Amino acid sequence: MSITAQLSDSVELPGGAALVNGFAFESRGEATRRALLQNGHELEVYDLYEVFAGERAPTAVFPLPWPGWDRGVHSVSPDATFAVFSGQRAVRAVGPGGELLWEYRHGCWGPELGHAHTGDEQEVCRGLEHGSCRVSDDGRLVWAHVVLGWDEQDCQEFWVVLDARHGRELARLPLDSAASGSHHVSHPDGLHMGLCIGMGQDGILLHWARWDGEKLTDWDLNEGLDRILVDVHTGLAGFLTVEHYGSDLRLHALDGAVLAERTPESCDDEDPAGWDYGCGFVDADTVIASTVDADEDPDRARHWMLDARTLQVRGAISYPTGPVDGCVRPLGDGSWLTYDGRSGTLNRWIEAAS
Structure with a gap:
C-alpha cells in the first residue's frame, strides 16, 4: 500500500540537514520544536513553528565558548535564556551575550599518553570522542555525559545531574562505557531522561534515569541489547530503538520490555536492507521510519508508515515531488521533516487525506 504525503510547508534553512541527520533537533513538550544550528562561531536557535510561519531570524544566538571545538551535543533552556555546551573538558552554561554563567570541569575526551594541557582553554586535543548534555524540560536540571579523571589511564565516564542555576553536581552515575559519542532523549513526562552512548564497533549502551530531588534512579537496559535510542512520545508509555546495524525496530516499555518489533524484511522482501536511525513518532x-542508509544510497532509500503500537507496516510513503532521499525527522504533531541538500530547503509533510 502506498501512502501519499502532502507538502505542508517549505522554507530555505541553511544547515538544516543537521535537523534530520544529526542532533540539532530539540523538542520540549507539545508546543516547542527547535533547531539548534551551528553557524560559524555561533549557535543559532530557531523555533520551527515560527520559521514555517515566515519568521527567518533566530529566536536566540549564543557564541560558542570554544570556537575550535565542533563536537559534543548541546542544549538550550526552555525559555532560551541560556545554552549549555558539552565541551572537550567542561560543560559550560552561557547567556546570549556569551557571558559565563557557570562551568563544570571534567576530564578530557581526547587524552593522549604523556600529553599535558597548556592551560589554554581553547586548546582542542586530538580525538573524535565527545559527550552530550540536555537541559530538563522544566529548566531546573542539566543532564551531562562526561569523563572524570585527568589522564588516559585514570578516567571513567559518568552521567551527572547538575543544578541548572549554578552547575553544582547533584548526583552522578558511573558508566561502563568507552564512548565515541552520545545523545540525550528527554521523556515528555518531564521526569525521565534517556542517554544513548555510541561506542563504535563495540556497540551501544542505553540508560533511562529519574532524579526526584534526592535520589537518582537508573534503568540499565544493556543486557543482551545493542540498540540506538531514537524517540519517545507523550501519548505512549514506551520508546523506540533501532538495532545497531538496523536489523529491527522495537517499541519498548520504559523498563525495556519489548512491546512490538518489526524487521525491514517484513516491508520489502526484495530489499531486505536495514532500518536507518531516521525514525520516530509522527503522532x-x-x-515513520526509513530503510537503507539514505545518505549513502539515496536511490534505494524509502520511507514507511507503521502503526505506533504494533509496528505493523501501513505502507510506503509516496511524495508528490518525486523520490525524497535522506532521513526523516518526525515532529510528533502529525507532521515530519525532510531536507533537500541541493536547494537548502527544509520541507514539512503531512499525510494526505484519503
Missing part, C-alpha cells in the same frame, strides 16, 4: 498513532 501517538503513527511511526
Whole structure:
C-alpha cells in the first residue's frame, strides 16, 4: 500500500540537514520544536513553528565558548535564556551575550599518553570522542555525559545531574562505557531522561534515569541489547530503538520490555536492507521510519508508515515531488521533516487525506 504525503510547508534553512541527520533537533513538550544550528562561531536557535510561519531570524544566538571545538551535543533552556555546551573538558552554561554563567570541569575526551594541557582553554586535543548534555524540560536540571579523571589511564565516564542555576553536581552515575559519542532523549513526562552512548564497533549502551530531588534512579537496559535510542512520545508509555546495524525496530516499555518489533524484511522482501536511525513518532498513532542508509544510497532509500503500537507496516510513503532521499525527522504533531541538500530547503509533510 502506498501512502501519499502532502507538502505542508517549505522554507530555505541553511544547515538544516543537521535537523534530520544529526542532533540539532530539540523538542520540549507539545508546543516547542527547535533547531539548534551551528553557524560559524555561533549557535543559532530557531523555533520551527515560527520559521514555517515566515519568521527567518533566530529566536536566540549564543557564541560558542570554544570556537575550535565542533563536537559534543548541546542544549538550550526552555525559555532560551541560556545554552549549555558539552565541551572537550567542561560543560559550560552561557547567556546570549556569551557571558559565563557557570562551568563544570571534567576530564578530557581526547587524552593522549604523556600529553599535558597548556592551560589554554581553547586548546582542542586530538580525538573524535565527545559527550552530550540536555537541559530538563522544566529548566531546573542539566543532564551531562562526561569523563572524570585527568589522564588516559585514570578516567571513567559518568552521567551527572547538575543544578541548572549554578552547575553544582547533584548526583552522578558511573558508566561502563568507552564512548565515541552520545545523545540525550528527554521523556515528555518531564521526569525521565534517556542517554544513548555510541561506542563504535563495540556497540551501544542505553540508560533511562529519574532524579526526584534526592535520589537518582537508573534503568540499565544493556543486557543482551545493542540498540540506538531514537524517540519517545507523550501519548505512549514506551520508546523506540533501532538495532545497531538496523536489523529491527522495537517499541519498548520504559523498563525495556519489548512491546512490538518489526524487521525491514517484513516491508520489502526484495530489499531486505536495514532500518536507518531516521525514525520516530509522527503522532501517538503513527511511526515513520526509513530503510537503507539514505545518505549513502539515496536511490534505494524509502520511507514507511507503521502503526505506533504494533509496528505493523501501513505502507510506503509516496511524495508528490518525486523520490525524497535522506532521513526523516518526525515532529510528533502529525507532521515530519525532510531536507533537500541541493536547494537548502527544509520541507514539512503531512499525510494526505484519503
